[in-house]
Amino acid sequence: MATAALDTHELIALSLLAEGPLYGYAISQRARSRSSGDVTLTPGVLYPLLKRLEKGGLILGEWDEVKSERAAGDAPGRRRKWYRLTPRGAKRLHAQAEAHRAHARMVEAFLTAPEGSA
Amino acid sequence: MATAALDTHELIALSLLAEGPLYGYAISQRARSRSSGDVTLTPGVLYPLLKRLEKGGLILGEWDEVKSERAAGDAPGRRRKWYRLTPRGAKRLHAQAEAHRAHARMVEAFLTAPEGSA
């Protein structure tokens, strides 16, 4: 532990992907709605994060081409990159979850300090 | 909230100072012992932190000259800077404590995700 934060953003992203594959924008939307607006994964945070996670082998991305109904046949279409949790990512999620709880307990111990403990 | 970490180090330092005045080194020792070795406030973290807190008016520092028994009369002696919480610091402590709990609850909500919630 030693320090602290443990990357809340990472933990949130991994936990959302644990429920099934999602693309970046969907992750940010779910993070926002599930936290009642408290968590905002801006592009500047989200995409570097996903890149890190993929590079670390915790998630796996796959491009998808979404075709619109009224688009031309050879039009590029909107790109989506779907991510899914790897076994290693799932393992990390559980480890980080436990670390987060341990961290919360640790801080709580300082806050509820029994007056006479050095 | 939006982001996360909320400066655990700050919260720990403030909580320790809420129990009474302490100098830097004592803070690091207490942080270590109370967390059973998990929290290590290295000089590179501790002193910039104390500087920030003092600059922000959350704590107030006062130098103390400790004289040793076998030192010469005009010897400089060991310096200690005692810090105490200001009213503003106490207010911040409570706010940060509440923020920390809210943050922990928020993360926990992601971890204990009720399968069928978008």
Next chain:
DNA sequence: ACAGATATGTTGACATCCGATATATTGACA
């Protein structure tokens, strides 16, 4: 005299956060 604990600080490398900027597609509405 020496080593280890006490005590405070700075420095530089590294990572993350976050607002701003950029590009392109899609859907809705006028």
Next chain:
DNA sequence: TGTCAATATATCGGATGTCAACATATCTGT
């Protein structure tokens, strides 16, 4: 048809915090 908001991805640069390492000096025990 034009335009605007939402969708969808991504990068950039400034600011901040972390941390090991370096630096200095005093005190205590042997």
